[in-house]
Amino acid sequence: MTSAPDAVAEPVASHWTTGTVREIEHLGDNFVKLRLEVADRHDHVPGQHYVVRLRAPDGYTAQRSYSIASDPADPLVELMVECLPRGEVSGFLHDVAEVGDELEVRGPIGRWFVWGGTTPSLCVAGGSGIVPFVSMMRYARRTGTEHLLRVVASAQTRERLPYVEELESYGAFVALTRENQPAPDGSERVAAHIYPEELVPLADGIERAYVCGSVGFVSFVGRILGEAGVRSDTVRVEQFGPTG
Amino acid sequence: MAEFTRGFTGRPRRGGDDRLPPGQYDTGAGWPTLTAELTPTIDVEQWTMTVDGLVESPTTWDWRGIHALPASSYFGDIHCVTTWSKFDTTFAGVSVDALLEVTGVKPEATHVFATSTTGYTTNLPLDDITNGKAWIVWDFDGKPLTPEHGGPVRLLVPHLYFWKSAKWITRLELRDHDEPGFWERNGYHDRGDPWLEQRYQGDA
Numbered sequence: 001m002t003s004a005p006d007a008v009a010e011p012v013a014s015h016w017t018t019g020t021v022r023e024i025e026h027l028g029d030n031f032v033k034l035r036l037e038v039a040d041r042h043d044h045v046p047g048q049h050y051v052v053r054l055r056a057p058d059g060y061t062a063q064r065s066y067s068i069a070s071d072p073a074d075p076l077v078e079l080m081v082e083c084l085p086r087g088e089v090s091g092f093l094h095d096v097a098e099v100g101d102e103l104e105v106r107g108p109i110g111r112w113f114v115w116g117g118t119t120p121s122l123c124v125a126g127g128s129g130i131v132p133f134v135s136m137m138r139y140a141r142r143t144g145t146e147h148l149l150r151v152v153a154s155a156q157t158r159e160r161l162p163y164v165e166e167l168e169s170y171g172a173f174v175a176l177t178r179e180n181q182p183a184p185d186g187s188e189r190v191a192a193h194i195y196p197e198e199l200v201p202l203a204d205g206i207e208r209a210y211v212c213g214s215v216g217f218v219s220f221v222g223r224i225l226g227e228a229g230v231r232s233d234t235v236r237v238e239q240f241g242p243t244g
Numbered sequence: 245m246a247e248f249t250r251g252f253t254g255r256p257r258r259g260g261d262d263r264l265p266p267g268q269y270d271t272g273a274g275w276p277t278l279t280a281e282l283t284p285t286i287d288v289e290q291w292t293m294t295v296d297g298l299v300e301s302p303t304t305w306d307w308r309g310i311h312a313l314p315a316s317s318y319f320g321d322i323h324c325v326t327t328w329s330k331f332d333t334t335f336a337g338v339s340v341d342a343l344l345e346v347t348g349v350k351p352e353a354t355h356v357f358a359t360s361t362t363g364y365t366t367n368l369p370l371d372d373i374t375n376g377k378a379w380i381v382w383d384f385d386g387k388p389l390t391p392e393h394g395g396p397v398r399l400l401v402p403h404l405y406f407w408k409s410a411k412w413i414t415r416l417e418l419r420d421h422d423e424p425g426f427w428e429r430n431g432y433h434d435r436g437d438p439w440l441e442q443r444y445q446g447d448a
Contacts, residue, residue: 014431014444053267054252062254063267063327088255088269096251103249109444111430112280215277215392222282232282233363239279 014042016053019105021097022076030083031128031162032094033069035076038105043072046135047114047210050079050107054092064089067131067212067238068108069163071138077107080162082128113210113238117145122206122230124152124194124221126213127160132238133212134163137170146170150202154194154217173202193220196227203228212238263321264329265438271328275393278326280426281362283391284412291361291396293343293380297417300348307396310380313338313346318379318402323438325405335389335400337381340373340416353418357425358399360412366425367434368401368408370418377403380413405436405443 019036026032038050046068053063070078083094097103115121115136123133130153140149151172155161157179167174174181175194183189203209209230211221218239225235255269264270288307296302305313316339323329349370356373358366372378379400382389389395394411401408407427428434433442441447 014446054249054254055247056252056254057248059248060254060257061267062252062269065326092249092252101250106444109431112426211282218279219283219392232284235282237279237281239277 014106014109015040016104016106017041019050019052019077019103021099021101021103024097024099026094027162028159030160032081032083032090032097033162034079034081034093034097035070036079036103036105037075038077038107041077042108044068044077044108044135045111045114045116046072046139047132048108048110048135049132050077050105051109052079052089052093053104053106054089055104062088065109067135069131069134069138071135071142073142074138077105080128080131080134113212113236115139115149115210117143117148119208120148120206121208121210122150122152122199122203123210123212124199124225125154125211126217126221127155128162129212129214129217129238129240130161130163130167131212133210134166137166137172141170150206152194152199152202154213173198194224196224199224199228199230203230206230207234209235210238211235213240215239263331265323266441267443268323268327268329268438271330274328275330276324276326276328277392278324278407279392279411281364284362285391286361286396286412288396292414293397294415295343295347295418296415297357297419298350298353299344299418300350301346303343303347305343310338313342316342316379317383318381318400320402322402322406322409325407325432325436325443329438333402334383334385335379335381335402336383336386337379337397337400339376340378340380340399341376343380343416344374349418352420355419355422357417357419357423358408358410358413359415359417360410361414362412364410364412364426366399366408366410367422367428368404369422369435372401372404372408372435373416377401403437405433405438407432408436 018039023035066079140146154175294304317336381400399410399413
């Protein structure tokens with residue numbers, strides 16, 4: 001682990017504020033996209049997250065962290081929330097939240113899993129782990145730094161991969177594990193996890209790798225990044241989901 | 245800001261449950277993980293534990309040496325800043341007090357800086373790791389601690405948020421000043437008391 005945080009803006013002590021839902025879009029049963037107008041907002045760095053806190057009439061609260069998908073220049077803050085089975089917060093956001101609702105939010109948070117637009121990097125995402133990389137990708141596009149940011153996304157099916165069309169138009173490498181896909185050379189990529197050989201050209205020349213996904217996915221990618229020649233101390237990790 | 249979130253009632257909850265700090269939920273049998281780096285492979289034959297800095301006798305233990313110290317265990321709850329709490333955990337290892345008894349503590353020591361084999365660091369007031377409040381542990385529920393949970397050996401400071409309980413611990417350095425560790429530099433609170441909800445920089 002390298003010790004220095006990225007050269008990002010000095011940390012702002014974040015406070016709870018109001019995020020008003022301005023747009024909401026359901027993507028199948030699995031995902032809901034929320035676009036929030038955040039009061040007293042501080043600009044984020046791609047990769048950072050917000051905390052969303054729900055409050056019941058009796059004062060009970062539940063809060064969860066969600067990565068930001070939007071570019072810092074976007075007037076709204078975009079979150080893409082995966083609906084988890086019996087998810088207390090994600091279930092509410094998916095089933096109950098409507099345009100006009102006010103949520104308690106806090107952010108942006110995190111100074112480690114961030115990309116400041118200068119370090120040649122490879123991002124590897126599993127499923128909804130793509131969200132922080134969407135913010136990085138949008139930032140790269142706006143600032144003309146796409147050549148410094150390569151993106152790999154893995155999911156079971158296209159439907160389980162939010163932003164799949166945007167990823168493809170960016171030139172991200174998409175690996176589906178349960179669907180065959182047409183390959184650029186006219187052949188077909190047979191459903192499979194990412195192969196180390198697929199990462200080798202993408203890892204060439206990078207100085208940092210970011211991996212975001214479930215515990216099992218991060219462990220798997222850590223191994224194949226090593227096989228592709230990426231040093232483990234250049235890898236930054238964000239993972240979610242339970243382990244045994 | 246609205247007084248409450250329209251339409252939100254939350255999970256069923258028991259009244260008067262005083263074991264759950266504010267904003268936390270009971271994860272039950274699960275044990276999620278929070279990590280910023282890849283899980284290392286550590287050979288216990290190569291691993292050492294060092295206590296140095298403002299101590300009378302800086303000391304390094306190997307795997308056998310630390311097991312020769314008096315055994316100590318923790319039974320109770322743990323709390324992660326990502327909002328899960330886990331009740332009735334059992335960890336076994338040695339008390340940090342047992343290490344400090346060997347090294348002695350210089351009177352000017354006020355803080356400790358913990359370092360992992362990966363380079364992860366975290367800072368703690370000395371008072372938070374002495375007098376039966378902190379352990380170096382290698383067993384969880386009677387089994388060797390698994391690598392994703394910090395195995396073979398981690399720091400355990402259960403009264404603070406769990407990022408203070410550095411996984412893959414290898415060194416405690418006693419200091420006369422406080423200096424932020426890894427997550428503390430990256431936006432998290434310097435002390436991290438779950439009962440005061442000290443999650444992020446700026447919390448009271």
